[in-house]
Amino acid sequence: MSNEPLPDPEAASKTSLQVSETDDTNLEFMVPEPPFEKISRLRLLTFIALMATSQIFSQALLAQSLVPSPYTAKSFGVEGDQGQISWMTAAYSLSVGTFILISGRVGDLVGYKKVFLASYLSLALWSLLGGLSQYSGSIEFFDICRALQGLSVSAAVPNALGLLGHYLPVGKLRNLAFGFFGAVAPLGFVLGALMSSVLAQFATWPWAFYVTAIVSVVKTAVSIFVIPKNIVTVHKNLTAHHFDLYGAATGISGLVLINFALNQGPVVGWKVPYVYILLIVGVAFMVAFAWIERVATHPLVPKLNTAVVFTLACIAFGWSSFGIWIYYTFRFAYDILNLSPLIASVQFIPSCIAGLLAGMITANLIHRVPASIMLMIAMACFVGGLVIMGLRPRGQIYWAQKFPSIVVCCFGMDISFPSGILILSNKLPRRHQGLAASLVTTVVNYAISVGLGLAGTVEYYKIKNGADTYTGIRSAFYMGMALSAAGLICSVFFVYYQLVRHRHSAHKI
Known part of the structure; x- marks a missing residue:
């Protein structure tokens, strides 16, 4: 990324309007209002926190149907149909992982703030309809609402990251902001799990969707005043022809x-x-x-160098295993231990502390430790978390294997995500900040959905051939172990590649 100062608006009007695909030198950038140097500390911190809540929303909505699935499935008459139940989560992840790829690019072209605000109005609408879908009795309509919730989030997350990457200068604050963005993911999941399970148990499950709709409208109103204006590339330089x-x-x-x-x-x-x-x-x-x-x-996707390809491949393997881990950890709690959704959610509270710790550690180490080493540590954490939980016997106490599995997997999640965001944000030019975020979040969410599909297939045929529920769940965990191990192997090759490249550079000098 270029470290040159923002161009003078008058001088900028005389520059060439040609757009380079490799750098920002021929582009004009509007001066944000207020500029970074003049924004108040309170507004700046509020802005960063407001952007981070998009990650909280993203993970909370993942939990919104996953955790209270016994109640939701019962209301639609599909309890016991694990294929239909998995779609309540997969529809959301599929939509987020698919459309996030273009959402960041749209933000690059028309303005991150505009897309960000529109995404939360859309989220409010489809959350409201998702709650009302109970009265239709159609699980298909509910899945459609879940998918369109995911579409809304797919617009919010990369444009929140685009706003941060475009507004904050390269440096410690920017690293901390991205680290904080990734660190709140477990908090978002736990908040979503607790809220949805409490409302499902003591009221009705649609209230979690109604609350989401209300909060989305409030967040939109606050964002209008908090997010600085003009955080966007000049429209006359980047137009629809560049999409x-x-x-x-x-x-x-x-x-x-x-x-x-x-x-x-x-x-x-x-x-x-x-x-x-x-x-x-x-x-x-x-x-x-x-x-x-x-x-x-x-x-849509610019030419990626080898380091970026390795990064995305590691994230894909790691997060596909994470999706299996989170889904089947709850399945284990419900089907094997007969726990209520509320108790199962409470057991995940330690992930909030582990996630915040991992995110802050990553933000401080990412420019001191090679990215390949950071990703290798993250992949090792995914492997450890899957193995610990996947080999858990029936009836074992929470503290023996489930607790350490939650802590270890959270480190994998909160090291890999901010590391990936920072690597791509620093590798791609300023006008591609929305796209940089899109690539990582696309891979994360799409990998979760694909992982669930692969594990579901393994479980389906295992049970079809006469295995019991416990064996089916364990077989799904084995699928997760294989994916996480593939991620670890990929990260080892990444480390080797960087070592060879470093030695080659030193030899040339």
Whole structure:
């Protein structure tokens, strides 16, 4: 990223309007109001906290249907149908992981604040309808509302990160802000889990959706006054012509079809023709997407260097295993230990402390320790958390394996996410800050959904062949262990690559 000062508005009007795909030198940037040097400390801290609440929303909404799933499934008459129950979570993650890719790019073009505000108004609408879906009796309508909640969040998260990355100068405050953004993820999940389980147990589950709608409207109103104006590249330089429409169409189609097939397979079985046909068509769309990105003048995904590819691959493996871990840890609590959603949620409270600690440690170490080492530590934490929880026997006390598994997995989550955001934010130019956030959050959320589909398929066929629920859940954990181990192996290669590159550079000197 360029460290040059913001251009003078009058001088900027005389500069070339050509747009480079590699740097910011030919771009004009509007001066934020107020500029960073003049914003009050209270408003600045409020702004950072307000952006971080987008991560809280993202994880709270993941818990919103996952945790009270016994109550939600019962109201729709699908209790015991684990395929349908998993879709209540997968629909949200699929939508977030798919559409987040273009949401950051849209923010780069039209303004992060505009997209951010619109996303929360949309979230309020679909949260309200999600709660009201109880009266329709249709689980499909509920899943659609969950998917559109995810679409709203997919616009909020990358543009919140784009606002931070565009407004805050490179330095310690920026690192701390990104670290804090990642660190509050466990807090968001726990808050969502506690709120939804309390309301489901003592009122009705739709109230969690109604509360989300109310809070979203309030947050929109506050954001209008707190977020500085003009945090955006000048419109006349970046226009709709710079949006890769064909890439977006093929990429979204491919991601949706592949994810749908992977999550529908455990519901109806892989012998049903439309499941594998959709998977094949989805792969074909992704091949077309890759070709379009190579030849496009303004690709949706810019050319990525080897370090960024390694980073995204590690995050994909790690977070797919994390999705399996979180879902089947709750399944273990419900189906094996017969715990209530409220008690199961309370057991996750230590993750808040572990997450904040991991996030702050990451923010302070990311520029002192090579990124590959940080990711390797994160992948090792994912492996440890999956192994500890996946091998837990029936009837064991909470403190023996579940507690350490929660702590270890939170370190994996809160080291990998801010590390990935900081790596891409520093590698991509200033006008691609929304896209940098999009790439990481796309991989995170899409990987969660894909991981659930893979684990669900393993569980489906295991139980179909006569295994009991405990064995089915453990088999799903084995799938998570394999994915996390793949992430660890990938991170080891990343470390080796950086060592070889460092030695080569030293030899040339």
